Amino acid sequence: xxxxxxxxxxxxxxxxxNATMNCSYxxxxxxxxxxxxxxxxxxxxxxxxxSNEREKHSGRLRVTLDTSKKSSSLLITASRAADTASYFCxxxxxxxxxxxxxxxxxxxxxx
Amino acid sequence: xxxxTQTPKHLITATGQRVTLRCSPRSGDLSVYWYQQSLxxxxxxxxxxxNGEERAKGNILERFSAQQFPDLHSELNLSSxxxxxxxLYFCASSLGFxxxxxxxxxxxQLSVL
Numbered sequence: 001x002x003x004x005x006x007x008x009x010x011x012x013x014x015x016x017x018n019a020t021m022n023c024s025y026x027x028x029x030x031x032x033x034x035x036x037x038x039x040x041x042x043x044x045x046x047x048x049x050x051s052n053e054r055e056k057h058s059g060r061l062r063v064t065l066d067t068s069k070k071s072s073s074l075l076i077t078a079s080r081a082a083d084t085a086s087y088f089c090x091x092x093x094x095x096x097x098x099x100x101x102x103x104x105x106x107x108x109x110x111x
Numbered sequence: 112x113x114x115x116t117q118t119p120k121h122l123i124t125a126t127g128q129r130v131t132l133r134c135s136p137r138s139g140d141l142s143v144y145w146y147q148q149s150l151x152x153x154x155x156x157x158x159x160x161x162n163g164e165e166r167a168k169g170n171i172l173e174r175f176s177a178q179q180f181p182d183l184h185s186e187l188n189l190s191s192x193x194x195x196x197x198x199l200y201f202c203a204s205s206l207g208f209x210x211x212x213x214x215x216x217x218x219x220q221l222s223v224l
Contacts, residue, residue: 031211042113042201042215043154088154095209098167099144101154 004032004089004102012108019076021105023089024069032065033090033099034074043088046074079109114138117202117216125224129190132219136183136204142166143185144205144213145177149198160185161208192223 007022023032031050035043047058049065049072056063062075076083086104114137124130136143145157156169160179171177174192179185189196199220203213 033211035213035215040199040218040220042115042217043203043213044113044215045212048211092210095211096161096166097210098156098159098169099210099213100156100169101146103153 004091004100006087006089006102006105008105009103010106010108012110013079015080015109015111017079017109019079019083019107019109021074021087021107023072023074023102025072025089025091025102026070027093028067029091030094031092032063032072033092034061034063034072035088035090035101037086037088037104039085046087076107079107081109081111083107084109113214113216115202115204115214115216117200117219119219120217121220121222123222123224124192126192126194128192128223129188130192130221132187132189132200132202132221134185134187134202134204134216136185136202137206137214140204140206140214141183142205142208142210143179143183144203144210145171145185145187146201146203147198148201148218152198154201157187159210189221194223197221197223 033048034046088104090101116135141162157171159167177187199218203215
């Protein structure tokens with residue numbers, strides 16, 4: 001079973017626009033991570049946010065975490081065609097156990 | 112390039128057969144994770160090893176088994192294959208004990224005919 005559920009399932013935007021996707025999870029977590037997957041290739045780690053953090057930034061990425069609502073959001077600002085990919089949130093209840101992935105949000109950025 | 116190597120890239124086999132997928136983690140990484148990705152099930156965690164020892168188990172079928180060898184490479188064995196086992200199998204590694212940043216290989220695409 002999957003811990004995280006992303007919303008929306010798919011997102012289509014134009015270059016330069018911002019893309020926002022959400023992740024909801026069911027149980028308390030130790031940390032939440034976001035990964036990107038390009039067309040059936042391996043996943044690439046983007047950013048990690050710990051349960052005691054509320055917001056983190058990395059380049060054009062902004063992640064928020066609301067543990068009271070058991071949800072997180074990933075914002076990609078000024079999107080580029082190269083951002084076209086599937087984005088997954090992953091959660092873990094501790095920092096050494098299994099990392100469980102959601103179903104992903106497919107993002108298409110058109111020039 | 113993540114530094115995680117998976118072989119083979121593609122595997123086509125028949126139902127009832129047995130296959131072995133191989134993974135070499137990044138140099139220095141002690142933890143290895145196996146995931147199965149399919150359209151209907153998404154990314155499913157199978158099993159995790161740390162320095163040769165099993166650390167966590169997920170939705171791994173009894174027909175599947177894995178191990179991590181002293182040189183830290185890992186193998187995932189799938190036996191009595193069924194059509195539903197067709198999927199993309201990923202191996203990932205992380206530096207130490209923690210799962211805070213996984214590096215994924217490019218996967219093995221398994222097709223069971």
